Amino acid sequence: xxxxxxxxxxxxxxxxxxxxxxxxxxxxxxxxxxxxxxxxxxxxxxxxxxxxxxxxxxxxxxxxxxxxxxxxxxxxxxxxxxxxxxxxxxxxxxxxxxxxxxxxxxxxxxxxxxxxxxxxxxxxxxxxxxxxxxxxxxxxxxxxxxxxxxxxxxxxxxxxxxxxxxxxxxxxxxxxxxxxxxxxxxxxxxxxxxxxxxxxxxxxxxxxxxxxxxxxxxxxxxxxxxxxxxxxxxxxxxxxxxxxxxxxxxxxxxxxxxxxxxxxxxxxx
Numbered sequence: 001x002x003x004x005x006x007x008x009x010x011x012x013x014x015x016x017x018x019x020x021x022x023x024x025x026x027x028x029x030x031x032x033x034x035x036x037x038x039x040x041x042x043x044x045x046x047x048x049x050x051x052x053x054x055x056x057x058x059x060x061x062x063x064x065x066x067x068x069x070x071x072x073x074x075x076x077x078x079x080x081x082x083x084x085x086x087x088x089x090x091x092x093x094x095x096x097x098x099x100x101x102x103x104x105x106x107x108x109x110x111x112x113x114x115x116x117x118x119x120x121x122x123x124x125x126x127x128x129x130x131x132x133x134x135x136x137x138x139x140x141x142x143x144x145x146x147x148x149x150x151x152x153x154x155x156x157x158x159x160x161x162x163x164x165x166x167x168x169x170x171x172x173x174x175x176x177x178x179x180x181x182x183x184x185x186x187x188x189x190x191x192x193x194x195x196x197x198x199x200x201x202x203x204x205x206x207x208x209x210x211x212x213x214x215x216x217x218x219x220x221x222x223x224x225x226x227x228x229x230x231x232x233x234x235x236x237x238x239x240x241x242x243x244x245x246x247x248x249x250x251x252x253x254x255x256x257x258x259x260x261x262x263x264x265x266x267x268x269x
Contacts, residue, residue, distance in 0.1 A: 083115065085122060085138025087195040091264055093213050095136040095195060097122035097152075113143035119153030120146050127198070134197045135159045141190030141223060148181040151190060159196050164216050165257065168194060172220050172255045187252020191221030193228060197264075218259030219243060224251045 085099040099121040101113050114120040120143075124136040137152040137159075146152075154175045158167040177188045196216045219228050224245055231238040245256045 083121075083140035085140055085193060087122075087124070087136035087138050087193055087217075089134065089136065089195055089197050089213070089215055089264070091213070093134055093197050093199060094126055095124050095134045095197065097124040097136040097138045097195075099138045099140075111143075114139060114146040114151075115143075117147055119150045121152060123152040123156045125156055131160055132198065133160055136195045137192055139190060139192050140226070141221070142188075145176070145182055145185065145188050146190050149176050149179045151176055151192060155192055155194055159194060164194075164196050164218060165259070168192070168218055168220050169255060169257050172222065172257070177222060177253065177255065185252075187222075187250075189223050189252050191219065191223055191226040193217075193219045200263075213264040214261065215264055216259065216261050218257065220255060220257040221245075222252055222255055226256075 083099060083101060085097070087095070087097045089095045099115045101115040115122075120139070122136075122138045125131055126134045135156045137155045139146050139152050151171075155168060155171050158171040158175075161167045172192070176182075176190060179188070182188050194217075196218075197213050199211055200214045217230060219226065221243060222245075226243050227240065228243055229238040229240045241258075243256055243258055245251060245254055249256070
């Protein structure tokens with residue numbers, strides 16, 4: 001019995017040592033990240049020139065053009081990049097969506113964010129028997145909030161109704177901010193870019209017009225701001241826009257939604 005007790009105590013001691021060692025390693029990692037973040041903020045406050053980690057350009061180049069990447073870094077004041085997503089449609093009406101986590105900065109070891117989970121980070125679906133519209137969705141924000149609500153998939157399903165603007169607004173309000181899975185959260189932070197397309201006639205009264213694709217591009221967010229860019233295959237440079245919540249709106253409790261509509265000519269058969 002004494003031998004068994006000694007072996008048991010040794011096993012429990014070893015297990016406790018491993019657990020405590022892991023906790024210390026995590027604590028040291030978080031402390032290191034916070035120290036680096038504090039140094040970056042202090043450096044910014046002193047007016048030093050922060051170089052963009054994406055393109056390597058300073059705030060203002062010699063030609064007077066500003067670096068858009070740097071604008072994003074200055075906007076969040078932390079020097080770290082956030083999620084990057086994309087939605088596309090071709091002339092045939094096929095859609096696709098993609099999302100990237102934005103790197104490992106300030107990420108806890110073992111954490112799985114929305115970018116790696118089906119229907120949480122992005123979703124794309126072409127027209128079918130039960131889907132009159134082709135939809136593509138990509139999300140950004142607090143990964144835990146996006147994962148619990150499966151926001152990309154929810155938005156795609158909602159966009160099968162006629163009014164895309166109203167459908168997206170109601171989804172962000174009811175399925176995201178008002179989600180029962182996030183009832184204990186003080187603020188629900190996230191954003192989406194969505195693309196919806198369907199075939200239509202350029203002129204309903206004329207049968208001679210080429211069939212076209214009606215494409216709707218919308219974005220919505222509960223964060224204070226969200227960067228958006230868009231372009232066609234013929235454009236040499238993307239147009240960019242920083243969307244913001246209306247004045248007086250509270251981040252995590254309010255929704256901003258914007259977008260536009262265009263037509264694409266289908267290739268001749």
